[in-house]
Amino acid sequence: MLTQQVAVWKKEIFGDLIELLEKYSVVAVADLQKVRSSQIQEIRKKLRGKAELIVAKNTILLKAAESIASKKGNIDKFASDLTGSKVLIFTQMNPFELTIFLGKNKVRVPAKGGDIATSEIVVPAGNTGLQPGPVISEFNEAKVQTRIEGGSIFVAKDSVVARKGDVISTKTASLISKLGMKPMEAGLALSYAYDNGLVFGPDDLAFDLDQMKNEFASAARLAFGVAVEAGIMLPETAPVIISKAYRQAVAVSVEAGFLTKNTTELIIQRAYRSMNALSAAISAVKPEALATQETASEVPAEGKG
Incomplete structure (x- = not known):
């Protein structure tokens, strides 16, 4: 039963890929490593109306590409160079426009233990909305001064819990997540792109817009x-x-x-x-x-x- 369900799912993905490959002139690829499912959903929202995003294994993409290779030059070669599961972005924007768009539309996500702080992380003074309990010890470990007022934990003053470049500890990540803070900026980084027969690699897509x-x-x-x-x-x-x-x-x-x-x-x-x-x-x-x-x-x- 499970095998049949997987087969049906693969067939549906295969059909979707063929339809998207025929519809759009540009196919961009981003690695799934370090990409969270919640992040993909946020980026999908930002791309709505401009591009379609799908997650697929390279083997299914390759089969779909081979089936329409006569219509789209080099699409099979492009797909054959990919390995593992990928985030595929189908769009009419050229790869460089897409790279700029993704760079400007990164999403805020919670920190995880081991993340590198991209900027100073400050716990602001005020009511945290958290009730007194074991969490107070987490504030103390992070050297955040607190007081109890009206049955809630208040932060006494703005407190820096991580500076730019610091490795965020698991405990600090847990604390700021409980506070609803999303200090990390995340986005999709394109590794390959196909545009009307042209294939662009990582070096082609990695550019500094301000420098240009x-x-x-x-x-x-x-x-x-x-x-x-x-x-x-x-x-x-x-x-x-x-x-x-x-x-x-x-x-x-x-x-x-x-x-x-x-x-x-x-x-x-x-x-x-x-x-x-x-x-x-x-x-x-x-x-x-x-x-x-x-x-x-x-x-x-x-x-x-």
Whole structure:
């Protein structure tokens, strides 16, 4: 009886896989290791309307892939490289969009003993909703100060029970779970993906989005600078190139003393600065020369009688 039920279940999964493989252009794979069933359910909710998620053994996936290999190039090769039970994600998003989406939609889960704290875990001050009992000793072991008030355990002040990078003990994990805290962030990490005949491995799918943004921004700035320097007229570069050309034309006109309505004032200012500089230089060498000149200019001219 059990054997028959398993056979029926496998047949249903097989049929579902064929239907999904024909419906979607992208198949992504995530390992089941370290993935909890509750986590899969949460991620399934977040993917609703964007993708379908199913757990299947690689042997069933391979048989389904081989049955439609003539319709989807390389799908059988993709399936043959997989081992063990996998989380399969079927979607129309390309693998990189899916990777980004999963990264932005991780779920909060309770901590387990042995987990590494990804951030500081703080038990907040206030009513825990727990009744006094053996659990008080767990608070004491975690060095969380408490008091009894109104038949409930109150945390006296915000208390750090684990810092980023700490290994969370089983007792600490038990305590914060009783408090309803979900300090761990979990999500599916893609290991392989298939997209219209192309197969992507772990190295292809592992990328830092912020780093890529910075690299693209840096490349864009460099390209913009080269285009401006080379005088390549584009909608983005034209204003800068025209402004640069105008400044250079004005500078050449001022240097040559070419008078226009845009250069006259600049030329006069330049001449005035040159005069002051020359005056200062003469004064430094022969102060009396300037003094004599100033005295002479003050003597009134004799009138004719």
